[in-house]
Amino acid sequence: MNQPIGNVPKPSTYEATATPKVTSNDGIQSVQDLKQAQAQGQNIPISEQQLVKAIERAIKAVEGTSTTLDFSIHEQTKHIIVKVLDKSSGEVIREIPNEKSLDFLAKVWEMAGAMVDERR
Incomplete structure (x- = not known):
């Protein structure tokens, strides 16, 4: 459908x-x-x-009356990050996906690339 x-x-x-x-x-x-x-x-x-x-x-x-959305792109993985922010304080309520997780993924990709390069 x-x-x-x-x-x-x-x-x-x-x-x-x-x-x-x-x-x-x-x-x-x-x-x-x-x-x-x-x-x-x-x-x-x-x-x-x-x-x-x-x-x-x-x-x-x-978006709610007290929240706003912020979109960005993680530089290393090129994934989209959505942050739910409190309008009054600007505090991050939730981040999807978590930036630390994407940093970890980028590091894993980097390590996997290094292992492939070393085997040649």
């Missing part, structure tokens, strides 16, 4: 409760119209700008 919208796969774990507007020249005006078009086998491409706006709306929907 997970069919791509353009090059972006439809998330399977979350369903939108609101009906955000999708602007398209194919007469698609809502998420329901998009789902109906997909059910009929139509492939509706979306622009990068539409994708960014949809992601921003999703982030705002997930």
